[in-house]
Amino acid sequence: MDYSRLAKVLSSNGFxxxxxxxxxxxxxxxxxGISMNELICELSGTVDRVSVYRNVTLFEKLGILQRxxxxxxxxxxxSDSFSSHHHHLSCSQCGQIINIKADQLEGAIKQxxxxxxxxxxxxxxxxxxxxxxxxxxxxxxG
Amino acid sequence: MDYSRLAKVLSSNGFxxxxxxxxxxxxxxxxxGISMNELICELSGTVDRVSVYRNVTLFEKLGILQRxxxxxxxxxxxSDSFSSHHHHLSCSQCGQIINIKADQLEGAIKQxxxxxxxxxxxxxxxxxxxxxxxxxxxxxxG
DNA sequence: TTTCTTGCAAACGTTTTGCAAGGTA
DNA sequence: TACCTTGCAAAACGTTTGCAAGAAA
Numbered sequence: 154m155d156y157s158r159l160a161k162v163l164s165s166n167g168f169x170x171x172x173x174x175x176x177x178x179x180x181x182x183x184x185x186g187i188s189m190n191e192l193i194c195e196l197s198g199t200v201d202r203v204s205v206y207r208n209v210t211l212f213e214k215l216g217i218l219q220r221x222x223x224x225x226x227x228x229x230x231x232s233d234s235f236s237s238h239h240h241h242l243s244c245s246q247c248g249q250i251i252n253i254k255a256d257q258l259e260g261a262i263k264q265x266x267x268x269x270x271x272x273x274x275x276x277x278x279x280x281x282x283x284x285x286x287x288x289x290x291x292x293x294x295g
Numbered sequence: 296m297d298y299s300r301l302a303k304v305l306s307s308n309g310f311x312x313x314x315x316x317x318x319x320x321x322x323x324x325x326x327x328g329i330s331m332n333e334l335i336c337e338l339s340g341t342v343d344r345v346s347v348y349r350n351v352t353l354f355e356k357l358g359i360l361q362r363x364x365x366x367x368x369x370x371x372x373x374s375d376s377f378s379s380h381h382h383h384l385s386c387s388q389c390g391q392i393i394n395i396k397a398d399q400l401e402g403a404i405k406q407x408x409x410x411x412x413x414x415x416x417x418x419x420x421x422x423x424x425x426x427x428x429x430x431x432x433x434x435x436x437g
Numbered sequence: 438t439t440t441c442t443t444g445c446a447a448a449c450g451t452t453t454t455g456c457a458a459g460g461t462a
Numbered sequence: 463t464a465c466c467t468t469g470c471a472a473a474a475c476g477t478t479t480g481c482a483a484g485a486a487a
Contacts, residue, residue: 169486171442189476201444206477208442222364222421242413253411257403262422265397270427271384279364279419280404285412311461313467331451343469348452350467 154179158235162215173200177208178217185250186221186228186241222279223250240277244284251284296321300377304357315342319350320359320373327392328363328370328383364421365392382419386426393426 159178160170180195181187187195189209193202209229212218219232223243228250230236240258242251258278266273301320302312322337323329329337331351335344351371354360361374365385370392372378382400384393400420408415 164487167441169441171486173443202476203445203478204443220367222367222369222419225362225364225369227364227367240407242407242411244413245416251411251413253407255403255407257406258400261397261399261403262420264399265382265384265395265422266424269384269393269395270430271386271393271422271424272430273422273424274387275424276420276422277364278404279421280407280413280415281417282408282413282415288412288414306462309466311466313461315468344451345453345470346468 154182159217162217166215168211168215173204174208176200177205177212181218181229181231184230185252186223186230188223188226188228192229219275221277224281241279242284243279243281244287245281246283246287246290249284296324301359304359308357310353310357315346316350318342319347319354323360323371323373326372327394328365328372330365330368330370334371361417361419363419383421384426385421385423386429387423388425388429388432391426 154175156170156175156178159174163170163174176196176199177192180192189205192209193205196205209218213220213229216232217235218229220227220229221241238259239252240255242253243249244251255278262273262276265271296317298312298317298320301316305312305316318338318341319334322334331347334351335347338347351360355362355371358374359377360371362369362371363383380401381394382397384395385391386393397420404415404418407413
């Protein structure tokens with residue numbers, strides 16, 4: 154596991170690269186968004202629940218991770234600088250989250266900011282419905 | 296206050312139009328999204344906290360209201376059938392939520408669904424940043 | 438060594454559940 | 463009347479805080 158970029162962001166802000174932080178980071182690499190609870194469970198035995206919360210908060214402040222809305226709960230995932238910018242299609246039947254690119258959407262959002270004199274610092278698009286497979290199943294049953 | 300549409304949705308699903316439901320609904324009419332806590336406070340003395348939760352859950356299931364993400368908390372507002380479809384620009388400085396129309400965005404979202412064989416049942420766009428006034432203030436200070 | 442971090446325990450705010458009393462059709 | 467809803471009390475979560483012991487620079 155390569156922690157060099159993580160270490161850089163941390164140290165340049167006066168924080169140190171600790172075991173707990175490596176583990177929290179490691180649990181998020183190559184992973185779609187996961188819930189706080191899943192993250193805590195995955196790290197249980199190695200990192201205390203409280204430290205997970207503290208480091209998630211810190212990582213968010215440093216732009217290392219972001220929280221994504223999932224219904225009225227949230228999940229966390231590495232932010233755009235550590236993965237790549239994308240949006241999510243959440244299937245409400247199988248729970249799957251599909252990552253997608255959406256250039257047209259990005260354009261529309263930027264334009265909205267301009268139209269309203271609003272300086273956009275970030276955005277999130279939450280699209281829910283049925284994925285291709287579940288939509289098919291639904292038809293078979295109905 | 297006109298409860299006819301509310302009454303219709305409720306009764307056609309086998310639920311009754313009660314005092315508590317009228318009050319919860321009334322607190323949401325002509326109102327931008329408010330937090331659960333604000334809603335509970337506003338109704339305090341007339342509707343118990345527990346009934347507010349129960350009716351918000353029911354209203355959401357019946358499509359009367361929707362929860363909107365606001366950072367990693369959420370707010371509630373009447374859904375599109377009881378108000379009109381729109382999105383939100385949340386100012387992270389003054390906390391203001393600006394309702395906007397965004398036809399181009401709607402188009403881009405529909406297209407995404409098509410591209411991925413995803414049957415969209417709903418969507419939410421969360422755009423955060425600084426509103427025109429706060430952006431100006433920021434410049435003056437900096 | 439000095440400062441930053443962690444784990445534990447316990448507080449806190451939010452949301453849910455069980456149950457008897459009250460309201461609705 | 464018969465069933466649905468409410469309010470209360472209390473449990474169950476998710477998240478945060480205080481503090482002493484342990485790790486990082």
